[in-house]
Amino acid sequence: MSGYAPYVWGSFGFTAMVLAWNWWAPRSRRRRILEAELDE
Amino acid sequence: MTKRQQRMTAVAALVLGIGVAAALAFTAFRKNMMYFYTPTDLVAQAVPAGAKIRLGGLVVAGTLQRGEGLDVRFTVADCEQSVPVRYSGILPDLFREGQGIVATGRVGPDGVFMADEVLAKHDENYMPPELAEKLVAADGRHSCAEFSRPVMGRRPAIADRPSQS
Amino acid sequence: MWTWFHRLASPPFFFRLAERWAPWLGVAALVLLAWGWIGGLVFAPPDYQQKDAFRIIYVHVPAAAVSLSLYTLMALAGAVAVIWRMKLAECVLVATAPVGASMTVVALVTGMLWGKPMWGTYWVWDARLTSELVLLFLYLGVIGLYRAFDDPRAGARACALLAIVGVVNVPIVKYSVEWWNSLHQGSTIMKLGKPSIALEMAIPLYAAVAGTLLFCGYAILRRVQNELLWRERGTQWVRELRVGEPGR
Known part of the structure; x- marks a missing residue:
């Protein structure tokens, strides 16, 4: 990576984390909504 | 309705x-x-002397001189004018002759721009080294077009200057 | 055509439609992202000038392009919500904001990680960087405003107005590098005319842009579904859904 590895991997790693959050957050909220629905 | x-x-x-x-x-x-002034702005004296400003332009090929330690002198130009620059400090990896840069500093009494920070401004072109070599053979220069937007307009009128106070 | 339009706006209908399409959108997004990222990290040649640091383009440009597209989508949904009082548009508006905000953060952070080794600084206050930061604050404003309201309909309408007012910033971000001089360079691919990038570098970039866009489409669909579920909680169709989907 011609000496720029921390910057390149840091960028891709950060982006991957944010994409993973975008996948996980709505999934977990959906579970919470539906569980609350069951408790009522 | x-x-x-x-x-x-x-x-x-x-x-x-x-x-x-x-x-x-x-x-x-x-x-x-505007993020920086161009050499055209400086030469037209549209900038008050001694004020801390940013200057953007291309490092003119053949003007880079390294002094003692981290001292460097070079000339920065847009498509029309050029300004000598003196700087002492760490230069970005992309700094080289022909490269676009933006320097922060002041114009000294002798007309030399005393920089205390130098940033590299690269252009929007991306290509593999082999292709670049061919292009360098053909033309070999970075475009000065990026620095062709003087803050004060291309031919600053004298009337423009009081507004700079 | 109008009946179809009205049916699309019905919560249970849209929910089921999204349920059917979201997985495919997600798979297509992952395929394109994998293509773009692997192509960009492994197969694309290093840049003649920036060497391997240029590879940050494969996450930075898609995030920046999508952050602007999503804001436009959000403002359009806001306009539909205000003019036609359409509930689904309100849901799209509030679902887009967090996804758009996260993409703006990615654009800013990867831009800083690119700026440090190439320009020599993480941050400068030039027109492009500043206007992209304003874009983040607009997204955060929409998110915060929605949370401040107890009534989701009133909240969504207030957000719609903020989103519409803020849309003026979209062309400012996009054309900031042309209207003013800046440290940030001009556009490489998101412009009219020939892209300023070699073809073998450009193809993974297009794949990454398309993949990021589809991925955000997936995330927004899922969030719209949640918004519909939340607003319609207690209704028959949501209860049926709960019974019909054990284990979820």
């Missing part, structure tokens, strides 16, 4: 109004939105 048409008109008027207001504001404050 139905209620819905009224709302439609209101939304259109809102967007248009804000757009016009923004356009007027940015036209009035155009020079405050």
Whole structure:
């Protein structure tokens, strides 16, 4: 990576984390909504 | 007009109004939105002497001289004018002759720009090294077009200068 | 055509439609992202000038392009919500804001990580960087405003107005590098005319842009579904859904 590895991997790693959050957050909220629905 | 048409008109008027207001504001404050002055601006003395400013341009090929330690001298030019620069400090990896840079500092009494920070400004072209070599053989120069937007306009009138106070 | 439009706006209908399409959108997004990222990290040649640091383009440009597209989508949904009082548009508006905000953060952070080794600084206050930061604040404003309201309909309408007012910033971000001089360079691919990038570098970039866009489409669909579920909680169709989907 011609000496720029921390910057390149840091960028891709950060982006991957944010994409993973975008996948996980709505999934977990959906579970919470539906569980609350069951408790009522 | 139905209620819905009224709302439609209101939304259109809102967007248009804000757009016009923004356009007027940015036209009035155009020079405050400029990140750097060009050598043309400096040569036209549109910038008050001694003020801390940024200067953007290409490092002219053949002008780079390294002194003691981290001292460097080089000339920065846009498509029309050039300004000598002196700097002591760490240069970015991309710094080289022909490269676009933006330097922060002051114009000294001798007309030399004393920089205390130098940043590299690369262009929007990306290509593999082999292709670049071929292009260098053909032309070999970075474009000065990126630095062809003087803050004060291409030929600053004397009347422009009082507004700089 | 109008009946279809009205049916699309019905919560249970849209929910089921999204349920059917979201997985495919997600798979297509992952395929394109994998293509773009692997192509960009492994197969694309290093840049003649920036060497391997240029590879940050494969996450930075897609995030920046999508952050602007999503804001436009959000403002359009806001306009539909205000003019036609359409509930689904309100849901799209509030679902887009967090996804758009996260993409703006990615654009800013990867831009800083690119700026440090190439320009020599993480941050400068030039027109492009500043206007992209304003874009983040607009997204955060929409998110915060929605949370401040107890009534989701009133909240969504207030957000719609903020989103519409803020849309003026979209062309400012996009054309900031042309209207003013800046440290940030001009556009490489998101412009009219020939892209300023070699073809073998450009193809993974297009794949990454398309993949990021589809991925955000997936995330927004899922969030719209949640918004519909939340607003319609207690209704028959949501209860049926709960019974019909054990284990979820």
